[in-house]
Amino acid sequence: MPGSTAYTTAATHYWSNVPAEATPACIFKPASADQLSVFLLITRLTQSEFAVKSGGHAAFAGASSTSTGITVSMENFNQVTLSQDRKTAAVGPGNTWESVYDALDPYNLTVIGGRASDVGVGGLMLGGGISFFSSLYGWACDNVVSYQMVTACGTTVTASATQNQDLFYALRGGGNNFGIVTKFNLAVFSLPGGAIWGGTRIYQEQHMPATINAFTQMANNIEKDPSAGSWLTFVNYGGFKVSAAELWHVGQNGSNATIFSNYSAIPSISDDTQNRNLSGYTEKVEAPDPYGFRQYFYTMTVKNDANLTTAAKDIFFEESDLSSVPGSLIVMTMQSITVPQLQQMSKNGGNPLGLSAADGPLTLVLIACRWNNAADDATAYAAGSNTLTRIKDQSMAMGLDVNYVYMNYGAQYQDIVASYGDANKQKLINIAQRYDPTGVFQTLSPGFFKLDRAPVPGTEYFSH
Known part of the structure; x- marks a missing residue:
């Protein structure tokens, strides 16, 4: 209950400070499906709103926290x-x-x-x-x-x-x-042994054309070595622009893999790629995104193309100057949705994402931003929204646009389910009506990506 140490700890343990500002009426920590069953029946009876928290990594208010009802922490379901x-x-x-x-x-x-x-x-x-x-x-x-x-x-x-x-x-x-x-x-x-090889190579600005080519070609050729992967990040550190490639390979000694040859030909200013344990590698990936800031993810998808990635990089640097915002850091990361990934989406009856292997490879564009103060929220969100709006326009002009928006990187202004396509959206609505005929998860748990709307609908911010 409010005022207790347990309440304060649970209510404030979020990756972003934005959802940590919520003040739920209470925090419920069920330990069994039966307890959850009773909880849901009571919320229906009392028409109480709720939000469900797994790890608390969603960045916006209402996703896994609430100030209008009960936060349900799933921490006891830890088997x-x-x-x-x-x-x-x-x-x-x-x-x-x-x-x-x-x-x-x-x-x-x-x-x-x-x-x-x-x-x-x-x-x-x-x-x-x-x-x-x-x-x-x-x-x-x-x-x-x-x-x-x-x-x-x-x-x-x-x-x-x-x-x-x-x-x-x-x-x-x-x-x-x-x-x-x-x-x-x-x-x-x-x-x-949990064996994986991976790490980050950082390159100076003059090598960005080469890193973009390496990223693009790797996505095009991943079928030759699907144990490998990369993402490519662009960032401006106080006027010093760099690109950072995260490279990984399942197993040991990935530096010898031929698929990394384009990256290996580019001189880097830093390289911490090495043999690792999977769990330790996830800690390494987490480290640059610490708790204690206001944060967001914001995303879109385009087709894999070096010219478009180059244009996106230029747009990002033009739109992302947050030098006057205290505590700010904004980056743009390109991640590949490869053809082998897309091919796997058809197994076991498929999924509702609306993606086809025939359209691949694709590129996820992720804007990640952090800053200190609520007074700068509008400035921070505008940087991400303006960047993605311009990249969308550029991708459409080049015939390389894709509607899909990845839910796990979505901002509160994005209508994720609409990006799956009209047919898949309607199919999901029909399925929800079977398992939730009174719309409990559309009305009493309103803060995340709903079947018919964004968490914060009707704004001028970029959606999809």
Whole structure:
């Protein structure tokens, strides 16, 4: 309850300070599906609003916190249980990905999950989930064997390829619009010693054309070595512009992989690529994004093209001057959605994201921003919105635009489900009506990406 140490700790432990400002009426920490069932029945009876928190990595108010009702913390759903045949792992949404990888590492096994240590399981899984292993096995949502979920009616159901197949489809990217997931049964894969090679290479501004070419060509040729991956970040440190390539390869000694040859030919000013353990690598990836700031993610998708990435880079540097904003840092990161990733999206009945392998490879454009003070919110959001609006216009002019918006990088102004296409949106609405006929998760849990709207609809900020 408010005023207690437990309340204060739970209410303020968020990656971004924005949701940490919420003041819920109380914080509920269920420990079983039965307790969640009773909770949902009571909220329906009293018409009380609520928000569900897994790891607390969503950046905006209302996503996993609320000032108009009850915050439900899933922290007690923290099991990681390996099946007897070691083919699946039952993972609770209260885990972070570091805890999942640590639990499976002694068995030389892993699952397809997040790349940052402190990200929660629940949000990443329901939004899609890009992994270091996605060009090998697909996104996290496409490697779920089954879900256990409590519906708005208080019933616990299982969704899989053989049970409630419509719900199984919807949960693979449809967000929190259908119920509260209490368990993910995930396919397990071999990873001896948790071995992965990875790290960051930083390049001076004059080498940006070469790094853009390396990023583009790697996405085009990833079928030759799907164990590899990269993303490319642009940042302006007080007038010193650099690009930073994050490179990884499943297993040891990835520096010898031919697919990195374009990157390796470019002189870097810093290089910490090395053999690592998966869990430790996620800590390394998390480190540049510390807690204690106001933060946002903001995103769009385009087709993989070096000329468009070059134009996007120029637009970003023109629109992202936040030098007058205290505590600010804004970066733009390009991430590949490769053809092998897209091909995996059709397995087990497919997912609702609306992506096709025929359109790939694609590039996710991510704007990540942090700053200190609420007084600068409008300035910070405008930088991201203006950048993406101009990149969208450029991509349309070049015939390289894509409607899809990745939920896990979405800002509160983005209508994610609309970006999946009209047919998939309607299909999700129909499925929700079966499992939530009174619309509890559309009206009483309104703060995240809903089936018919953005969390903050009707603004002039960029949507999709």
